[in-house]
Amino acid sequence: MADRFAPGARVRTFRHDPPHHTRLPRYARGKRGVVVEPEGRAELADVSAQGHGDAPVEQVYAVRFAARDLWGEGDHHVVLDLWESYLEEVRDDER
Amino acid sequence: MSGDHHDDALISRRVRRLETLLEERGVLSGGALDEAIDAFLAQSSPANGARVVARAWVDPSFKSRLLADGTAAVQELGYMEGSYQRLRVVENTESVHNVIVCTLCSCYPLRLLGPSPSWYKSESYRSRVVREPRAVLAEFGLALPAGTEIAVWDSSAETRYMVLPRRPADTESFPEEELAARVTRNALIGTAAV
Known part of the structure; x- marks a missing residue:
């Protein structure tokens, strides 16, 4: 299956706050970042951690966030490893 | 939530229970897990x-x-x-x-x-x-x-x-x-x- 996002793609993380395990840390929810690279496909931890044997396998991406977009300040970057379903595309006409 | 560690004690209890069961049923000998962990850490x-x-x-x-x-x-x-x-x-x-x-x-x-x-x-x-x-x-x-x-x-x-x-x-x-x-x-x- 083709990757949904290419390196350089602008993405936004979902804002969801699920009752179960997730690997999308709270501080990075609803934030905009840029895809650095695909890391390889892996079982979605949100599902496998619940003991389901049929967790979907998705591409995981390294996604880079500017500190300013995460915290409102700072000049560093944070890179997180995020499953494809945590991400949505930011359209070109969005500022 | 993985960010909160309030369920650490529960997980530890489950792991210990699982170890005990594996030993009781003869799947693992006593100490086999410790040996495996020691061998991993030695490397x-x-x-x-x-x-x-x-x-x-x-x-x-x-x-x-x-x-x-x-x-x-x-x-x-x-x-x-x-x-x-x-x-x-x-x-x-x-x-x-x-x-x-x-x-x-x-x-x-x-x-x-x-x-x-x-x-x-x-x-x-x-x-x-x-x-x-x-x-x-x-x-x-x-x-x-x-x-x-x-x-x-x-x-x-x-x-x-x-x-x-x-x-x-x-x-x-x-x-x-x-x-x-x-x-x-x-x-x-x-x-x-x-």
């Missing part, structure tokens, strides 16, 4: 990561392979064989300094860095290094020039990160082993320079 040491770094410093072609595919490159040296994890090595340069963290728990490439230090697992390091890395690094005694960009790598999935520190000046004549002896665990995490 896990920051000396391994240090050897990888020293090789990258003296061998430009190995360094390119290491940065392109960390897992395959360290396997050339006999590390991480049979590991399902992906190793990504991030290179410090004149303009960029890298530092690793796992904000959700304490993930880190054990085989190359050895057991993680307690500060790496602390709530304080995990919550602060993603927010104010320059201040945290300064507390470790690492003062970076104002112009150096900082990249923090938060291992939230199956990739494990290791920092390739900058080679110190005036070490051109050093043999590989002597270079490796200079590389500390903190340098491999990014909280120290070499």
Whole structure:
């Protein structure tokens, strides 16, 4: 299956706050970042951690966030490893 | 939530119960798990990561392979064989300094860095290094020039990160082993320079 996002793609993380395990840390929810690279496909931890044997396998991406977009300040970057379903595309006409 | 550790005690109880059952049913002999863990830890040491770094410093072609595919490159040296994890090595340069963290728990490439230090697992390091890395690094005694960009790598999935520190000046004549002896665990995490 083709990757949904290419390196350089602008993405936004979902804002969801699920009752179960997730690997999308709270501080990075609803934030905009840029895809650095695909890391390889892996079982979605949100599902496998619940003991389901049929967790979907998705591409995981390294996604880079500017500190300013995460915290409102700072000049560093944070890179997180995020499953494809945590991400949505930011359209070109969005500022 | 993985960020909250209120269920640690519950997990520990479940693990102990499972161990007991495996021993009672004769699947595992007493102590077999401890032996397996000891054997794993005996092969896990920051000396391994240090050897990888020293090789990258003296061998430009190995360094390119290491940065392109960390897992395959360290396997050339006999590390991480049979590991399902992906190793990504991030290179410090004149303009960029890298530092690793796992904000959700304490993930880190054990085989190359050895057991993680307690500060790496602390709530304080995990919550602060993603927010104010320059201040945290300064507390470790690492003062970076104002112009150096900082990249923090938060291992939230199956990739494990290791920092390739900058080679110190005036070490051109050093043999590989002597270079490796200079590389500390903190340098491999990014909280120290070499």
